[in-house]
Amino acid sequence: MTPTLSDLAVGQDIGSRSIDVTRTDLVKYAGASGDFNPIHWNEAFATGVGLPGVIAHGMFTMGSAVQLVSDWAGDPAAVVDFQTRFTKPVPVSDTTGTADAGAVVEVSGAIGAIDADKGTARVDLTVTCAGQKVLMKAQAVVRLA
Amino acid sequence: MTINPDLQGRSYPAKEVYDVGREKIREFARAVKATHPAHFDVEAARALGHSDLVAPPTFAIIVAQRADAQLIEDPDAGIDFSRVVHADQRFIHHRPIVAGDRLVAELHVDGVRAMGGGAMITTRQEIFALPAGASAATADGREPVATATSSILVRGEGQ
Numbered sequence: 001m002t003p004t005l006s007d008l009a010v011g012q013d014i015g016s017r018s019i020d021v022t023r024t025d026l027v028k029y030a031g032a033s034g035d036f037n038p039i040h041w042n043e044a045f046a047t048g049v050g051l052p053g054v055i056a057h058g059m060f061t062m063g064s065a066v067q068l069v070s071d072w073a074g075d076p077a078a079v080v081d082f083q084t085r086f087t088k089p090v091p092v093s094d095t096t097g098t099a100d101a102g103a104v105v106e107v108s109g110a111i112g113a114i115d116a117d118k119g120t121a122r123v124d125l126t127v128t129c130a131g132q133k134v135l136m137k138a139q140a141v142v143r144l145a
Numbered sequence: 146m147t148i149n150p151d152l153q154g155r156s157y158p159a160k161e162v163y164d165v166g167r168e169k170i171r172e173f174a175r176a177v178k179a180t181h182p183a184h185f186d187v188e189a190a191r192a193l194g195h196s197d198l199v200a201p202p203t204f205a206i207i208v209a210q211r212a213d214a215q216l217i218e219d220p221d222a223g224i225d226f227s228r229v230v231h232a233d234q235r236f237i238h239h240r241p242i243v244a245g246d247r248l249v250a251e252l253h254v255d256g257v258r259a260m261g262g263g264a265m266i267t268t269r270q271e272i273f274a275l276p277a278g279a280s281a282a283t284a285d286g287r288e289p290v291a292t293a294t295s296s297i298l299v300r301g302e303g304q
Binding site: 019025028029031032033034035037049058059060062063064066067069070071074075076077079080081082083084085086140 | 169172173175176177178179180181183184193195199200201202203206207210211226227230231232233234235236237238241
């Protein structure tokens, strides 16, 4: 059921989602977005520039985290403003050939603010990987009826 | 290599048209693990009042990063792409991006701040939809679609 503004309260939980990430997912995101920076698919290059290994695109993490909001709002177009800071990288282990995830990103959301005049609610997302916050100030403003 | 401080305030006009296709929306949606039917099924998108498939909320990054490439590849800017880290990102949607849109992006360099031996560069991409048949340079009748802003940190030596 689609949420309505008048039924919401600040602090209300909108749910959570767990996202499995593999090296294949990063290759798919590179192709779909056009961001072919080798730190997202080449181990030797990534370690050569001082990273722990291949890391996810910040935009992959941001883009996959917002689906919780799209699905909750009932229409992806309801997201009228979406921002984040990228604070920690998401290292993705090479699990090629197995059914295992190379990283797991945990996303949860809560209502951070309601603006009745504008007809919008702000959803604050908490996005972690291996217990560390990887996005900060991840906020999606949603227009609701 | 040092960042040119005169970059601040510089603008790059819309250069190329990006045609938003249904299969690209589906491909991008799958790549960010989105499953909402409005990204995949035209009838589901129309049932929500949209003219065609709706792009995911971060789809505009494709157009924004193409515009940013003009700055990063500008030899006068002094940016070493291998030392670039994405620091923050924001999208303000003036209206949803849908399949069939013909988009252009104007690039504005809003801030350049020295940080250690490197710099933080804030750019803004104003994204517009062109009327049918219009060329990239057309300003008449184009519709504001999204404003994207991003900051990139260009790490200095030893950072």
